[in-house]
Amino acid sequence: MTEKVVVIYSGGMDSFTVLNRARKDGKQVFALSFNYGQRHVKELQCASTVCNGLGINHKVIDISAINQLFAGSSLTDDIDIPEGHYEADSMKSTLVPNRNMILLSLAVAYAVSVGAEQVYYGAHSGDHAIYPDCRPEFVEKMNDVCKIANYESVEIFSPYLTVNKTAILADGIAMGLDYSNTWTCYNGRDKACGKCGACQERLEAFSENNITDPIPYE
Numbered sequence: 001m002t003e004k005v006v007v008i009y010s011g012g013m014d015s016f017t018v019l020n021r022a023r024k025d026g027k028q029v030f031a032l033s034f035n036y037g038q039r040h041v042k043e044l045q046c047a048s049t050v051c052n053g054l055g056i057n058h059k060v061i062d063i064s065a066i067n068q069l070f071a072g073s074s075l076t077d078d079i080d081i082p083e084g085h086y087e088a089d090s091m092k093s094t095l096v097p098n099r100n101m102i103l104l105s106l107a108v109a110y111a112v113s114v115g116a117e118q119v120y121y122g123a124h125s126g127d128h129a130i131y132p133d134c135r136p137e138f139v140e141k142m143n144d145v146c147k148i149a150n151y152e153s154v155e156i157f158s159p160y161l162t163v164n165k166t167a168i169l170a171d172g173i174a175m176g177l178d179y180s181n182t183w184t185c186y187n188g189r190d191k192a193c194g195k196c197g198a199c200q201e202r203l204e205a206f207s208e209n210n211i212t213d214p215i216p217y218e
Contacts, residue, residue, distance in 0.1 A: 002028040004116040006107050011043030013182040014122040017172040022120050030057045037064035039188035046183045100133035108146045111154045124160040165205040180214040191216045
């Protein structure tokens with residue numbers, strides 16, 4: 001039987017590549033997306049479009065009620081999205097407290113319910129400077145906990161943990177992926193801003209791979 005895996009799928013280019021990496025690895029994919037009140041909810045529309053096209057089992061879970069417990073993140077509060085590179089201190093305002101621990105916990109619960117032994121998670125080295133919950137030590141500790149949190153052991157698998165977005169895109173290009181149905185910009189507008197850290201890192205990845213980003217920019 002084909003091994004089942006849960007893929008945390010935001011609809012962004014990193015998780016899109018992870019989703020397809022899991023398929024390339026021969027896994028039966030259960031895609032899991034979360035509406036946590038993010039202003040860039042357009043990424044969820046991209047996720048649904050991709051999963052429908054590929055015939056992938058896809059759940060979008062509304063957990064926006066937990067925003068009552070969050071404060072101070074420009075992704076969920078009425079705070080301007082900062083412009084500049086990811087390594088700038090200003091980008092710390094995009095941190096949503098404990099987000100990835102929450103999402104991983106829910107994904108592991110889903111994995112147990114469908115009989116999946118792994119949760120694919122798209123953390124990568126480009127996130128390490130700003131987001132503690134994307135760093136190797138966090139992923140390793142979460143993996144340790146998730147292996148013993150239930151009767152069934154579930155592994156947290158991050159295929160791109162030690163590489164950057166440029167390398168992720170290179171793997172996607174090698175798989176022949178079309179990135180037109182992905183969304184990265186933190187602003188919730190019709191077109192990507194091209195100025196926030198997420199956009200800048202994405203544009204750098206496409207430039208360094210010598211290809212044009214297929215999504216529209218302002």
